[in-house]
Amino acid sequence: MTNASGSTFTFPATYSFPPFFTPQPNSSTRHSQLQKWSALIQSWCRHHRIYRLSLIDAIDTPLFHNSALRKRVSLSEARAIVDWMAKSEEDGGGGRRAEWVSAGGAGGVSAGGGEGAGGSSGVGAAAGAAGKIVAWIWWRRPEEWAELLADWVEETGQKNTVLTLYELIEGEATTSQGTVAWTIHITNNAPGTSSRQNHLNTDCLAEFHGMDLDVMLKSLNVLVKRGKAQVFGHEDQQGVKFF
Structure with missing residues (x-):
């Protein structure tokens, strides 16, 4: 299946293994199964630029x-997989690589919000099964996006520059036209890892180009908490200044 750029998604070998689609009774096998599903979901969402699944x-x-x-995964099994992804590793989960979106809204935040995906633990439990329909998929958690943004600010000389959120997400500022842009390579087996390389390539975009607005706000809030950015304005008139 191809994405908007025309590249084809490559499924891992386990996708062709029928037991992969049904819950495994053995605990160690189940843990391995959940890890592989987490990696696949993250890779799929990154490939198709899906932030809310x-x-x-x-x-x-x-x-x-x-x-x-x-073979197909049942809805209840899909929920169980995302539930596991949403838990921290300390709680026996998948390292907070997902977060249930509450039924009350998209979960957008303002400059005063908490750092990263904070508050995700317990969100799914409070929502209940009926509310477990849409989830953020964090192939990069907000704090990881924040690090990428901070690197981009440093590399492109954007400190003390004011940008609207539209410019940051959709504008030429996040293309490589005349500047260095990050290209990120993530494998299907390890979607949370990256290899950074600098390229002067006019076809490259910063990885956050086209990002979901709410994900951008969550990520910027991390930098706000660290004193590295200020978000101001309201709704579609919001802007950000980096320090």
Whole structure:
């Protein structure tokens, strides 16, 4: 399945293994299964630039449905996988690589918000199964996006520069036209790891180019908490200044 740029997503070998689609009874095998599903979901979402994954919509896509095998993940199993992804490693989970979106809204935040994906633990439990429909998928957690933003600010000389959020997400400022842009390489097996290389390539975009607005705000809030940015304005008139 191709993304907007025309590149094809490559599924891992485990995707062709029928037991991958049903919960495994052995605890160690189950843990390995959940790790592989987490890696696959993160890689899939990154490839297709999906920040909020709707399980209702995704359950019939190739992510959860292997038509060649005639095997699919049930909705309850998909929820269980995302539940595991949302837990910290200390709690036996997948390292907070997901966060349930509350039924009350998208979860956008202002400059006074907490750092990173803080507050994600307990959100899913409070929402209940009925609320576990849409989840943020953190192939990069907000604090990791914040580090990437800070690197970009440093490399492109954007300190003390005021940018609107539109410019930051969609504008030429986040392309490599005449500047150095980060290109990030993430494998299907380790979507949380990256190899940074600098390229003077006019076809490259900063990885956060086109980012979901709420994810950008969550990430900027990390820099605000660290004293590295100021977010101001309201709604579509918001801007940011980096320090």
